[in-house]
Amino acid sequence: MSVEAVASGAEAAAHGVDLVPVVVLLAAGVFAVPLFKRLGLGSVLGYLAAGLLLGPSGIALIADPGSVLAAAELGVVLFLFIIGLEMEPSRLWALRRQIFGLGALQVVISGALLTGVGVLLGFAPAIAFVFGMGFVLTSTAIVMQILGERGELSTSGGQKIVSILLLEDLAIVPLLALIAILAPSGADESLVSRLGGIAIALGAVGLLIVLGRRIMNPLFALLASAKLREVMTAAALLVVLGSALLMQVSGLSMAMGAFLAGVLLSTSTFKHQLEADVEPFRGILLGLFFLAVGMSLDLQVVTGHWQIIAIAVVGYMVVKAIAIYVLARVLKSDHAQALERAALMSQGGEFAFVLYTTASAAGLIDGPTNAIFTATVIISMVITPCLLIALRYLTPKPQQSMEGVEVAEDLHERILIIGFGRFGQIASQTLLGQGHRLTIIDTDTEMIRVAAQFGFKVYYGDGGRLDILRAAGAANADLVLICIDDRRTATRIAELFRDEFALVKVMSRAFDRGHAIELIKAGVEYQLRETFESAVQFGAKAIEILGATSEEIEAVVEGVRDRDRRRFEMQINEDVSALDAANMLLLQNAADQAREGGVAIEPDEIAKTVSDAGIDVAKETQD
Incomplete structure (x- = not known):
């Protein structure tokens, strides 16, 4: 240059x-x-x-x-x-x-x-x-x-x-x-100009x-x-x-x-x-x-x-x-x-x-x-x-109108639903279809009035308060469904039932995997991550559109559920992170496959094989 x-x-x-x-x-x-x-x-x-x-x-x-x-x-x-x-x-x-x-x-x-x-x-x-x-x-x-x-x-x-x-x-x-x-200078400007x-x-x-x-x-x-x-x-x-x-x-x-x-x-x-x-x-x-x-x-x-x-x-x-x-x-x-x-x-x-x-x-x-x-x-x-x-x-929060809304007080039904949003409304339909009588409480007065127009009796009450739970009949309930979309409040309600109403069976909506673990530790009988089942079904439909047979779809879906269940159990029992659980599961699967093929592989070699394969374990942890 x-x-x-x-x-x-x-x-x-x-x-x-x-x-x-x-x-x-x-x-x-x-x-x-x-x-x-x-x-x-x-x-x-x-x-x-x-x-x-x-x-x-x-x-x-x-x-x-x-x-x-x-x-x-x-x-x-x-x-x-x-x-x-x-x-x-x-x-x-x-x-x-x-x-x-x-x-x-x-x-x-x-x-x-x-x-x-x-x-x-x-x-x-x-x-x-x-x-x-x-x-x-x-x-x-x-x-x-x-x-x-x-x-x-x-x-x-x-x-x-x-x-x-x-x-x-x-x-x-x-x-x-x-x-x-x-x-x-405005005076010099003519009217015609303006x-x-x-x-x-x-x-x-x-x-x-x-x-x-x-x-x-x-x-x-x-x-x-x-x-x-x-x-x-x-x-x-x-x-x-x-x-x-x-x-x-x-x-x-x-x-x-x-x-x-x-x-x-x-x-x-x-x-x-x-x-x-x-x-x-x-x-x-x-x-x-x-x-x-x-x-x-x-x-x-x-x-x-x-x-x-x-x-x-x-x-x-x-x-x-x-x-x-x-x-x-x-x-x-x-x-x-x-x-x-x-x-x-x-x-x-x-x-x-x-x-x-x-x-x-x-x-x-x-x-x-x-x-x-x-x-x-x-x-x-x-x-x-x-x-x-x-x-x-500085200004007070707007107060909800209680017109046409009843407060939960001295209720005695055997099934209690806490939260009547989209999740709670759908969950209640199977119970009603079986003829069960429900007590439903929520804090959204507008939703309570709208639900009344469709024949639902919903009472006003904050499920996070012990006195409200007593008034809603929690002590005599056989089953409680926590259907609210507030993670912290849902966990607090589960803990209240564990501490105050230990004989009552509790089911809860979970926000994600971490929340599900919190709920299990809080003593709930059953929890369901709000997007897990719908996402599994969504993925199943995707492979169906791509040409998978019903037997293949069933096997794949069961495999997804089984891996998720095993990871979840590891996290609960061993208190490990989702990433660690995914790694452990991948190693275990690799070892199982090696044994099925009659090949003896050391754990270190399995780990190296997984790493060399470029498996994205982070994706395995997503809900």
């Missing part, structure tokens, strides 16, 4: 991609988020804390959080595209009253109140309006992430919150127009609708025929980012463009393919967005103006939360739902950054004021996950 080539390679390496920030950001997400989730603090707070540590206010490994934030906003764009895919036009139309009714009311009322708070803080009315309206725009990314982690996006309360967020995203358009009017901007925005929406309804489906059908996964992924990103770009150049929100594209494709046959292609990018970029928000918090601004920022954060969050709570209660939400919504939506959001930056560029606010406003919003975003955690611990 020539000297020139070496020099050229060195120069290329010197001017290559700087991987340090990329590795640092990935490491922050990989380590901080699981740690915070394990501590019960949530992934959002983990990202924010990691960002604060990495940014200029922390160890300064990332010098320019603004550039990271600009790129990471694509995570919000992709997130809204996926939300749009779940919102078919008919479903969106059904939510129109919540979007344009509830959403508009919350924006108008909260905006008026927060503008008043800004005036009380000493800002001019126009600047107070910008500050307040920016804070009204709740963080779509944070709220959606929290709702998604809780599985509440499709619930009634979740749908109301999504509707409000959609209206707030739409509100950024008129707010940006108002900034142009309020700005010192009307032209509105016409361009409406035209862009119309164009996107036409493209979505007429072009996108045939395009994806054509690309799918090529059977190239990477082309479909590129096309999905093209649709999302192209829609966002179209809305951006027309003066609208990028996120709204992506959401609209998702809605238009929600009835497409390629909906699930699009979601699968976009989801990995969405997750990474949304995490990057939260990291960038944490990095953007300038602690020098906070310490230099801590009084005004502290007052603004508390004042704006409290006033906004009160407005949301009162509005929710007026519109017939219960206390718990209204309080949860107020805590969840009391912060400012990412669109406030857009509004404040636009106001600063238009000369309506100066740089330091923009920094104060931005810091206030970021701190409110950081506080929100902490506020929700505090709310969870």
